[in-house]
Amino acid sequence: MALSTERLGLYDPKDPLKDRLTDLGPRHFWQYFPPVIQNNYGKWAYHEVLEPGILVHVSETGDKVYTVRCGAARFMTVQHVREICDIADKYCDGYVRFTTRNNIEFLVDSVEKLEALKKDLESRKFVSGSYKFPIGGTGAGVTNIVHTQGYVHCHTPATDASSMVKAVADELFEYFQGMQLPAKVRVSMACCLNMCGAVHCSDIALLGYHRKPPIIDHEVIDKVCEIPLAIAACPVGAISPDKTPEGGKTVKIKQDRCMFCGNCYTMCQALPLSDKEGDGVTILAGGKISNRISQPKFSKVVVPWLPNNFPRFPEVVENVKKILEAYAADANKYERLGDWAERIGWEKFFEKTGLEFTEHLIDDYRLAYDTWRTSTQFKFTDAAWNVSKTAGGIE
Amino acid sequence: MALSTERLGLYDPKDPLKDRLTDLGPRHFWQYFPPVIQNNYGKWAYHEVLEPGILVHVSETGDKVYTVRCGAARFMTVQHVREICDIADKYCDGYVRFTTRNNIEFLVDSVEKLEALKKDLESRKFVSGSYKFPIGGTGAGVTNIVHTQGYVHCHTPATDASSMVKAVADELFEYFQGMQLPAKVRVSMACCLNMCGAVHCSDIALLGYHRKPPIIDHEVIDKVCEIPLAIAACPVGAISPDKTPEGGKTVKIKQDRCMFCGNCYTMCQALPLSDKEGDGVTILAGGKISNRISQPKFSKVVVPWLPNNFPRFPEVVENVKKILEAYAADANKYERLGDWAERIGWEKFFEKTGLEFTEHLIDDYRLAYDTWRTSTQFKFTDAAWNVSKTAGGIE
Amino acid sequence: MPFEPKEPQKEIKYQETRIYSDEELMNYTEEELKNFKIKHDIPDLEELEKGPWPSFVADAKQEALHRRKLADDRMLIDRDVVEDMLGQLQVSFDDGETHWKHGGIVGVFGYGGGVIGRYSDLPEKYPSIAHFHTIRVNQPASKFYNSDFLRTVCDMWEYRGSGLMNLHGSTGDLVLLGTTTEQLEPIFFELTHVLGQDIGGSGSNLRTPSCCIGKARCEFACYDTQDLCYELTQYYQDELHRPAFPYKFKFKFDGCPNGCVASIARSDMSFIGTWRDDIRIDQDAVKAYIAGDVVPNGGAHKGRDWGKFDIQKEVIDLCPTKCMSLVDGELVIDNKECTRCMHCINVMPKALKPGKDTGISILLGAKAPILEGAQMATLIVPFMKAEPPYDNIKEFIEKVWEFWMEEGKNRERLGELMQRFGLPKFLEIIGLPPAPQMVKTPRENPYIFWKEEDVPGGWTRDIKEYRARHKR
Amino acid sequence: MPFEPKEPQKEIKYQETRIYSDEELMNYTEEELKNFKIKHDIPDLEELEKGPWPSFVADAKQEALHRRKLADDRMLIDRDVVEDMLGQLQVSFDDGETHWKHGGIVGVFGYGGGVIGRYSDLPEKYPSIAHFHTIRVNQPASKFYNSDFLRTVCDMWEYRGSGLMNLHGSTGDLVLLGTTTEQLEPIFFELTHVLGQDIGGSGSNLRTPSCCIGKARCEFACYDTQDLCYELTQYYQDELHRPAFPYKFKFKFDGCPNGCVASIARSDMSFIGTWRDDIRIDQDAVKAYIAGDVVPNGGAHKGRDWGKFDIQKEVIDLCPTKCMSLVDGELVIDNKECTRCMHCINVMPKALKPGKDTGISILLGAKAPILEGAQMATLIVPFMKAEPPYDNIKEFIEKVWEFWMEEGKNRERLGELMQRFGLPKFLEIIGLPPAPQMVKTPRENPYIFWKEEDVPGGWTRDIKEYRARHKR
16 A cells, blocks of 8 residues: 555544554564575574675575674664665665664675675765765774764753764774774763663763753743752752742742752753853773673763864864773773773873873762772872872871 | 778769869879789780680780689679689789780789689689689680670660670670680670760671650650750650640651660750650661771671570570671681671671661761672572562562 | 554555655755755864764755755755754754754644643744744554655655654654654544554553564564564554553563663563573584684684684683583583573574473563662563463453553652552562562662551550550 | 880889799699689589680689688788679570679760770679779780790789679780779789880770881881880870870881781871892792692691692782793892782792882771771882881871861771761872772762862853753
8 A cells, every 4th residue: 555645645634543453562583684694594503704794604404694783873864764765775675774783784595696795885975075885883893883863853852962973983984893992892972861872881872961950941940840849859958949029939049959960951941051162071990791701891080071162173183082092902802991991900091092080980879889999909100109198197 | 001991982062162172183003014014014925725715925125924814704893803802812912904805814924823713713613603803705605795885884775785795695604615616706885875885896686776766755855955956866856846835835847867876865855766666776787997907997797686584585695696607617817797797798697696787787977888799799588588589580 | 473553554556655866856966965065154063974873964964955856845844954054953052952842742732742842932033943843653563664754754744744753763663853742643544544553652652562573583582572562563553642641651562671672771670581491402502612613602703813712711611500511511500590691692693592381481671770860670570471462461461550650650660650659569569479580689778668457466555565564 | 227216115023023932922732722612603604614725714713722722911902803793604695694883974084085994784783893893904016025024914913803804805915804893093003113014905095016027027017016106105195195186096007018917907106117129039949849849838837738739820820910931940020010919929928028118108098997987008109218217107197187087987997987078088188199009999880079270261150141042
């Protein structure tokens, strides 16, 4: 049945329930598995990364499926998707899939198709010269940077996502198309603390961060917000009821309690807190999701704030490179970034990356005590001499 | 000058300040160092444990000092101390010292004196047959059990210290006089949560524990206590102001908030909480103070409560032995008990010791979240099958 | 073994569904595109057209030009939406602040989620995106598609929306970015009737579940992640479309402890494949790895010369429980000491396989930082068989939901509720015995909250009795 | 190098100080002791006379018999104190509750601590211990004594007190257990005049400092623990005797990271010896260990056959930072990666020694569980030279005290105050820059409390200006 072209299509506003189909859920996955997948479902024996971005999976039946993984901006127009479909039709009997980190995967069942597909993909560029379908993102490299909406489509961001990810991915492109790191490095980005992209367990996480308490729009707050909800939204109880001069209901904020998490603005549009000078980017590092060798762990804040220097975020790129290059030069094979930092000691992480350890990096939130170093096990670095000298320990 | 024998000695109650000497501080340590120590202060080169309880320290000068370490009950009468002095005079020119864990140490500077001293010490027994000066407490064994006053002399205990330590030390005597464990095992005991003996970082810690909220002595509370102080004493805010029927000031207690820490009783004698049936012994394990190999760590609660079964505490002894023997049979050389439990996984600790893992052992105090296992890294034990079956996971 | 969908799947043939002709689809030349300037001045965005990584700006300009050249009646929402979006983005760079603002409640009739309201705060300057709502389209499990489906969505979305999409959203949905309030219902009807496809979740409900690629193309998968994901998504459609929870609730399905869909970090209930028998070893394949005939870790480290493969240094020494050893050339694993961390299997996929007696571990309580702080999921059910129709799993889910709906405060995630109640209390309420596998370590503080009924003699005591023994 | 005491030390000769004659001291025979029964029935206590460990009951009965046979005028407090104490202890076993109770404030004139009030709650039944106070006697650093001193204390304490003692109390004092209020001042005068000896601390003051055996008889000690302990005890006598703090404050001095006086677990300010140059290696001695000529770890593991010493397995592989290696028979240590954990030095004391350029690390905030939970001391000053007169250390102490006295709530220990303020704020107040050595890991939550002055443009903003850019 054809897509409708009438203004309201099949919908009859006068009888909204008519013909309404609900609770269908997603389409069933089996129909979108190419034959080689259907025939070998649950029978795959092993795989190999033939080269960056090219995988082969071999089944117990002897069947093989070749996968070509391409980077993608996650933000796509219908034109780009149509081009994907052209490629899928040409080489993959129309099948294509996307990965959890928003890469595109084309699957073929023969080496000939694989070579043709590769040559085709490598030839496709936007008129501006950037690749449409860069092949890579496998093994011990940097795959696609998971990210959120940012200024493109979100109302609570403290930075932009698409531009930052484009800037960083351009600079790390050799790592997307290479597998020369000690282990895979997951880079993720979220434009505020809601972290829709769940960056809190990434090797390197880029996080939009506000640094100013909300401005109170006294004039409309009582109309557009439920005041009790706004008050209850604050995790540190910085918001309390107040009266406007005219006697209307509003709130007041203990500014020095605020930690700029933005939850009040999420709950009440009369409490905006974004600010050109205040907003910026926090960098975290050392997080991990897999249970491989070490248990999963959170990323740690290693750079408290960098400016929103649109569109190329030079400071963010510079610091990400410092971390990545220090890790690449020093970690053991299979050793994730967080495990490397723990093995050499975080004092050595800051020494080797050249990042400055500021007071912002010391936890002073709820579970802070557990992060204090209750041991004499430490390595001497300049930071240690600096505090020893100030304390009168050495000349 | 002789000790005075007048009833008030040198003190003149009519003029308390007369001849009052204050702020003298302790006697200077140097005078109590035997010559061999004074001559080799800061020059010691290395040591060796010749046999359990017998150390030799060798100085750069070639001098040697032999140390004989003896267990002691910490509680001593002047008669016992006089006997120590007799021994010191006979073999050590009158010098003797005590260790941090309340062992006695006799120092001699020749092998001859050492042999004579050993034979003498081994011969000394109380009329009841127990050793006066058992030689041991060195190296990879169980040294003296640090402990507190208990019923002998404290007003807030939840158990008795001297009897429990005597009972446990008797049973572990072979480990006091042996060095057959994988590493030293520090056993400590405190008769309530004030933990004067700081047992919170011991391989095995025995802790007196109340299990009933305080009884309120309404009749006298306002006379003997500062009510606000009693209220503020509670770490979980379970105590609040109240009125007696006669209108007098008193307090009320939210019993289900109480965690029986006893701090209110420490601050106000009208809130007694000790109880024959409620009070008992909690066992913790896996703590460590030294920075050797692993960082210092707290002991973990492994047995939530055992009865105060005076005077020999059979249940306490039985559980301590279970822990010690499982550790002795399975840990690597140099591996402290806490490191062993972490290496094999606490689930295996409970399996190998046969101790029951109850809900009491799961943290639900302030920093609880950090103790939750956020990983699929676990070993299957009966406990895992039990919870899996209850959840409908397996038949 | 093929799985059966809930209802027969409507066949979609693009040739039948299409709106645009081939000419309309290719209505501009490379040359035109190269010289194309959008109506707003976007210098910073144009800077982002350069560089090797796919430029979202270059992609957006393609669609902008395409809409420029489509006839008026071939798009039901404003032609300039893409150009206005780019224009507003440039202004956001200049102001250092977003220009999207809170919206009112939008949605489709009978559903409480799946559509997110978005409004521009510069409607005069960029009228076309004054209303620019998002629709979440529930993706097929593990995001396999075919071109018929995608081309149909594209034609519908260019005709009734901005033509801008996210493949995919953070929780897994195929995201349609930007349409008017008027088109929401029509789009819903197109999706359900033409595409046989529902929308996803948003707000205080079950959000769109997602799973890893599982047995479709992974030798490590321990259960049918797609089937379980599909089954629970279908079984709980009501919970997904009609918010009745204290706040959002997410399922994610990882086929093994490698965790490629990040369930342990991003879902209130995390399903992770596991096994309870022994790791299967092909000793010949092990020897092949040792001899260097097979590249380790599937060649994932090829980009650098790490020297000859050394099974001792790279596998045996890195095992977190040191339960592996080489005994005269044969690899021995002491499986009762193995914590199934996947490292050895990842390094020698040809030689080592998870056991056959497989199932899932269930972990609870993961969430991002807002509000009380980030949490990872905590191990609650060590092992559960995972076989259709998964009644044991559903029963467990509903026990957890029952408690959370009963006790959860407004916007209180399951993980935060578990912290507020404490793990012991939580286990007691959902009727599970405690197990050491649930904790990293037993408690370090002795503050045990005993219950009165567990203490002989209870807590009611008489001061006179006490004073009889103890003088004041 | 000999150290000088604050004032010349009064010479104590027991022959001059003694009260009791030799006959009085040995006024009972073994036989008498064997058949001696105290006046109360103490079955449980008698059970504790058996067993190899020194029996405190058997010891107490010696003193009880001794007092029984001393003439009336040869003891200023009740003859039966020991028997009553034992009697009351038996009743405590029967009741399962202590029979000591809170006391009023006791002490000596001009001091606010050092004496702890103790009263029996069964004064009628055990009159002699109705008042049974404790006096803490400040021990000589590292608890070396001679018999003249101890015999003098014994005679004084048997004459003016119960004859019961603790060697030693938990904080380090020599503890005199049990005397009457009347005898407190006389005992203080005997201690100060005859023994030239002061009492210790108790209550909200500096408590009695204590140190490990240090350079007196340990090859690992990095500084003069006795001298620093003595110097600070003398220098802060006022703070020790006259409580002016929010709560107790403890110093402990460990000569090296082995921590034999447990400073990191038991002191508000923990001093731990360290070095900043290289571990000294005697390669021949290393070879001797390898060859099995020297027993490892000073023979501490002799009780069990662990097989031939294996330097790789027992030292190199156990180094927490893996900074050691054997390079053609020579032991190499990469000192900049060493965290001075002491393991290798402990295992091969003959071959390895701490560096020569030594000093102390200062850690803050340890305490037992009451009230907010146990804490271990946190690393604040990585390295401080420790040379007399230790002015740099005193200056640091006073800065910390100043803050704690200013901000500490009643009974709030330093560690609890540090948690309440947060480590960053605490460092700022005592004027120290942050260093990664102070934390195990940087923070995992992004909730950074920025200060207004650090944020350009400050926090005062105008809603009109904002609304000019962003329509409602």
